[in-house]
Amino acid sequence: MKNLLITYVLLCFLTSCSDDLDSNQTQLNDVSSEKSTSSTITPENKLNPFDKKGLLYYNALHNYQAVNPVPNSIGEITNQIKYLSCQIEKRSNTRKGVITFNDSIVEAIMSDPDSNMINIVQNSALSTNAKSTLISFLQGLINHRQLDFAVSYAYIVDYEETIIDDNPFDDDETETILTITSISRYSLYSESERKDKDWDLSAGNKPAKKFFAANESSIITVLALLHSML
Helix, strand or coil: CHHHHHHHHHHHHHHHHHHHHHHHHHHHHHHHHHHHHHHCCCCCCCCCCCHHHHHHHHHHHHHHHHHCCCCCCHHHHHHHHHHHHHHHHHCCCCCCCCCCCCHHHHHHHHHCHHHHHHHHHHCCCCCHHHHHHHHHHHHHHHHCCCCCHHHHHHHHHHHHHHHHHCCCCCHHHHHHHHHHHHHHHHHHHHHHHHHHHHHHHHCCCCCCCCCCCCCHHHHHHHHHHHHHHC
16 A cells, blocks of 8 residues: 555656646747747848948947947946947938937936937927927837837838838938938847847856846937937
């Protein structure tokens, strides 16, 4: 009787372990599937005639992060924005001076991105209609900031399609708006790439706590760079 009881307990234990292993494997498969789906999406949108400007931004970002840490503080993201602003200015046809970014500007954007974005756009030389549509787009981008890149990509491309298909703006305004959308796509994609890399590096280990929430540094950078693009 005692042997039967021990056998029963062992069977229950083995069944429980098997269920736990199946559950853990299912979770790993779900994560792997999610990463695979995300990695199949590229940031490119060939319909945007200014897509290469986003690619130039993406390459500049990679060049910077190849020799500098991924931003994990206000000071580090400020330095990255300064570098990217200079790269955009070098490739710009405007004569605007390089914006002097500092920690206070970045902190202000981080604390209230919506209000700061509106102020930047409203103080630009864009027409009233262009300001309105750009503000609407950027507000949506801010609201999408913690979503998966695939969702944000679809949102940005849909907006670009409305600008391209039904364009009420002059050439300069069109270029400005589609440059901002292109940079937004590539910026968010770069962060999604980094998250995948962080996952691979931290597999089996507890990942280090990050200063910025998901996609927050990308949104802050895009909003800060509005100074250089408007």
